[in-house]
Amino acid sequence: MAKLVTKITLGVDVSKDQHVVYNWQTNETTELPNQRTQIKAWLKTFSGPVRIAIEPTAHYHLDMVDEAQALGYEVYLINPRQLVHYREAVNVRNKTDRLDAWLLARYLEHEAGQLRSFRPQDPRVRRVWRLILRRATIVKSRQQLQQSFSEVQMSIQGLLTQFEHLLQRIDRHIQVLIRELGWWPDYQRCLSIPGLGSSNASALVVVYHRGAFASSDAFVSFLGLDIRIRESGYYKGKRRLTKRGEPELRRLLFCASHAARHYHRFADYYQRQLEKGLCKIAARVVLARKLARIAFTLMKNEETFIKQEKIYCKAS
Numbered sequence: 001m002a003k004l005v006t007k008i009t010l011g012v013d014v015s016k017d018q019h020v021v022y023n024w025q026t027n028e029t030t031e032l033p034n035q036r037t038q039i040k041a042w043l044k045t046f047s048g049p050v051r052i053a054i055e056p057t058a059h060y061h062l063d064m065v066d067e068a069q070a071l072g073y074e075v076y077l078i079n080p081r082q083l084v085h086y087r088e089a090v091n092v093r094n095k096t097d098r099l100d101a102w103l104l105a106r107y108l109e110h111e112a113g114q115l116r117s118f119r120p121q122d123p124r125v126r127r128v129w130r131l132i133l134r135r136a137t138i139v140k141s142r143q144q145l146q147q148s149f150s151e152v153q154m155s156i157q158g159l160l161t162q163f164e165h166l167l168q169r170i171d172r173h174i175q176v177l178i179r180e181l182g183w184w185p186d187y188q189r190c191l192s193i194p195g196l197g198s199s200n201a202s203a204l205v206v207v208y209h210r211g212a213f214a215s216s217d218a219f220v221s222f223l224g225l226d227i228r229i230r231e232s233g234y235y236k237g238k239r240r241l242t243k244r245g246e247p248e249l250r251r252l253l254f255c256a257s258h259a260a261r262h263y264h265r266f267a268d269y270y271q272r273q274l275e276k277g278l279c280k281i282a283a284r285v286v287l288a289r290k291l292a293r294i295a296f297t298l299m300k301n302e303e304t305f306i307k308q309e310k311i312y313c314k315a316s
Helices: 036-043 062-070 080-089 097-114 123-148 157-180 184-191 198-208 216-223 247-260 264-275 280-301
Strands: 008-014 018-023 028-033 050-054 074-077
Touching (some): 008 097, 018 097, 028 036, 028 097, 036 062, 050 097, 062 074, 123 157, 123 247, 157 184, 184 280, 198 216, 198 247, 198 280, 216 247, 216 280, 247 280, 264 280
Parallel strands (some): 050 074
Antiparallel strands (some): 008 018, 018 028
């Protein structure tokens, strides 16, 4: 009979200068400089199967992820929101780097069966995603400047023009990378949906290809647009979005829902939500969720959205 081999479980608390690593099997804590060469050398000291839990932090975790996957180790990226709730569930009151590393290791050790390991990504995919997030930063900064100077007698039109040129350059870079990755047909399918522009389509295509989604429900859940229900006996809690995943994706879809209402079928759908008693923001969120489902279905079935013209009948 083959002997069972215990997997080495590591929890890694990430920061700019160093990683704090907790080994669940040995109860040892290691402080490791966040330098690729030292990370690689340290990871090679292990023998046998290794699995690592990491809480993504900006881009500081990428060297650890790349080197671990190059050695064939399993890597799990833990959602920070999940870790917050897990900390409360196991009654951990303090927060230090060592405790965070321990908590990550414990979470992976006990919940590995419910988690999906991180798949290696093409470097171009990572670059597309970074550009999407940088674009969001530029848009936010532009809005802040416009609001700040709205009551000041000083023109910033030249600066706003530079912002626009920069956004156009980023969009072109994103489109080039999407072509190189072979995702251009999916990009065009998303663009065919009324209300979706280049930035919305790019983000949806990248998300769609990040994982194997079993259904549109799973896709919507990944975007954080699914509903959290809290009911017990006679208690009916207020339903809210889970808001898991990247906020920028939800922002883009919410913005797209405004333009989508110019298409008569989406306008009718939006109106029906208002008639149900939803406020305007909630109705737009529902429409944004609908756009996500349509995009998923079109990419999965390799189809294009076909607009139907509104037919007006004259009264006899």
